[in-house]
Amino acid sequence: MRILITGGAGYVGSACCRALRATGHEAFAYDDLSLGNAAAVDGAGLHLGDVRDSDRLAALMRRLAIDTVIHLAGLSSVAESVAAPARYRDVNLGGTEAVLRAMARSGVRRLLFSSTGSVYGDGTGAPMAEADVPAPGSPYAASKLAAEQRIGEQVREQGIAAVVFRYFNAAGADPDGRHGEARAGELRLIPTILRSLTRPRSELAVFGGDWPTPDGTCVRDFVHVGDIVRAHMLACGSMAPGRLGLYNVGSGAGSSVLEVIRECGRVTGIEPRYRILERRPGDAVANVADVARISAALGWQPRRSSLRSIVESAWRWHRTHPDGYAGGGGRARPAEQTIVEALG
């Protein structure tokens, strides 16, 4: 296949690029590098541009003879989306509309899209299934749900083949420790904790210690980036015109923020320092995936998504790359600004 990956220099996108190329596909990354890293793409073609620029995308799709688009470019900080909802709608929904327009103009009829488990909103801790009614609790989740709906319309009206993945919390790094999470923007939970351990003065802020969970902190479902990539590879082979596949991608198990902090301490042998602050607007109490549908439809099961395996692989990356990709993103943050991003 000849695949264009928007957001291909990002954490999940670059892992997709590398895996697709390693299995004989032609993968091309398209990214504005606002959050991603050119070094992460590792040999795949990287094309610079904004995902909202549909003319540029259409020309590129034609020139590269693309047959499939994996659309991952977007913004994904819940806290930032609460502060700047219009920007999130513009990039996440507007970007998806631009991708769909470019596909229509260049004759590309297969699309995979990364949505989020946070479209389900606040959970009780029970796993959330695709048949559950979405109730997005943040502008980020709302922008992703709106993008899903636009893709659904395009499937019905134009007969394209599409797969929407609702990832829960992507985490972990390549087994060889050469690639991992290194965003130029706000870091997510596990990288934030591990970064705090390579900078001895850092203290983590945990948002909310009085949630209705066993230890009072939010519960999330962490899924290894390698398992997410495998879901994409399986889906690429199962797409059909006029059909929309909607799948959760998670481990099916929840871990609280404090459990993750403790696991990072056990794996690294270094005790993280943290402080509990007020709850943060937009966060959900619990967000755990029911993965029965993807398992039945694609034969997908999480293989590397135990918390231990995720933290061990992430630590191999962070220990050897304390500042992320040299000269790229993942900039060090001042210790006092180190924060915990609970929801990806």
Ligand SMILES: NC(=O)c1ccc[n+]([C@@H]2O[C@H](COP(=O)([O-])OP(=O)(O)OC[C@H]3O[C@@H](n4cnc5c(N)ncnc54)[C@H](O)[C@@H]3O)[C@@H](O)[C@H]2O)c1
């Ligand atoms: N990582 C997670 O836990 C998680 C969970 C649910 C959903 N998702 C979604 O999966 C996708 C990939 O996530 P990720 O973790 O790799 O994020 P990431 O931030 O590492 O990657 C996103 C990429 O998109 C690029 N980008 C942003 N705005 C752009 C624009 N206007 N034009 C072109 N490129 C742009 C960034 O430079 C970056 O390389 C995102 O859409 C995210 O919302 C991620």
